[in-house]
Amino acid sequence: MMPSSRLARALTAAGIPFETSALLHDCTTFRIGGPADLLCRPHTQEQLVRTLDIWRTNDGDCPLFILGRGSNVLFPDNGFPGLVICTRDLQEVSLFHAREGTPCLRAGCGAALAALSRRCVAEAPALSGLEFACGIPGTLGGAVVMNAGAHQSEMANVVRESVCIGRTDGRILTLSNAQHGFSYRRSVYQLHPEWVLLNATLELSPSDTVTVRTAMERNLASRRKNQPLEYPSAGSVFRRPAQPDVYVGRLVEDCGLKGFRIGGAEVSEKHAGFIVNRGDATADDVRRLIAHVQEAVLRAYGIELKCEVCIVREDGRTERGE
Template sequence: MNQYKKFEGLFKEFYKSENVIVDAEMKNYVHFRVGGPADILLIPENKDQVVKTIEICKNNNIPYFVVGNGSNLLVRDGGIKGVVIKFNEVKNITVQGEVIEAECGAMLKDVSNEALNNSLTGFEFACGIPGTIGGAVFMNAGAYDGEIAHVIESAEVIDNNGEIKVLSKDELELGYRSSVVMKKNYIVLSARFKLKHGEVRKIKEIVEDLTNKRESKQPLEYPSAGSTFKRPVGYYAGKLIQDAGLKGYGIGGAAVSEKHSGFVINKSNATAKDILDLIAHIQNEVREKFDVELHPEVRIIGEDKK
């Protein structure tokens, strides 16, 4: 039973009706294409709506979860109790000199393109990451020797008291796939990035090279959440999984990619349980064979199916 449906009207007072979705099947909103229903899915169109939504949730003791593009997310089969706030329409990007400011729902690819269009270099590494600014700051996203920590100047966040504050780069405490935003469960509203002027031709060459690498090495033809595991110190997760003999190994509709063993894919109508069982199996095999702990990079939320 959806105990939060009674709040639908409260949100419709300041949302378009089509942006308030009751019993929303989360498999339709995440890249893995699995997951049960969210009681209420909200799609805000500006930062003010975000702030007001969180205020209402806090005042009414409604649990809430924030998601961006759903590219690094696994929702369990039982779905999500409460409200899911999906940020992908809060996406303004502005450029002033060598500084780009982007709202939480702006796609990294779009920010990378905006940098290119303004002859700014430094953001090329993010051109193929299929996530949003909010999620990227949350986990200090990175690829090809670049990461958010290298270019960020500050981020505007909502803290646990519902207050808006601006955190400097140092205050964000950005580490490998971690940040103070993740540790304290803050919410990113926007971020500022300091880049450098460069040559458009060279910037474009780097973007094209990284795009080709991504397309040739990653299983983009299947639903997934990108790299399934964080990189263990001194190792590569994909090589450990491959050396454990797990390339192509499957449970239900989930499988280890034949193209890149660091990716668990939804090969054939997988359930979230299939994926979670496969993740656990991979962790056990790698632990037994190499005495190395693998930790998921994918964010796992929701409840198991009863």
């Protein structure tokens, strides 16, 4: 029996809902990706932990992918040969005050950053700290893993702690802010892909509603103006180069690549750091366009662009620019 068939039987026996052959195209902002052998969307943290237990005890060798809102992932056209656990239903949020009086939001890994930002505006007093994140289309889990950032801030500035489980040993760990090893679009989770983030606590500060809402509206307006939000994408494809004052969008534009297409994948006319899906792009189109841009920039400027997007290979392993 195929590993995923054994797993499917065990999930059924445990009453955990899953789909077979669900299209990953529908679970990512690139709108690219073939079917996952199994796609599971746990509704509670307990169900997520149970699903990982079942995966471990039945078939720890079957490829496993933890998916948030899929806004930083490129899945292959022939899909994923294993189990994808999508966390986006794990959205419980609670507000508490730490001993020193700091307001904190604790949320499940699937909570959308946009929803958490709205919650900050709705509190009385409003909470400041997440203004930078209101337009980032990811989950809390994906954002901590990626140390997502924008508008001169990043997750490193607000994460108090996160709780994760080891997918291979089931051990629960609590990481303090310092233990996340945050740096530009990096966290310790990228060094430990076996850790599945379950929930995280954000440390915020009291503010007033108008100030917080105005900052969020300004950030959203800037995205609408500068980013090609009208097309599916995974945001900025490349990491910011290490050289100071060097911007990916400018390098790509100066290579004359704005609007350059391979198949249905296009270097955005609006922001050359984005690759957009013009309707029928395949993962192969995107990968070839990424390689083309990297080659052109290397040839013209001697700068090696690294991929920020998590690229999933056909065997289920992932690649990310180091």
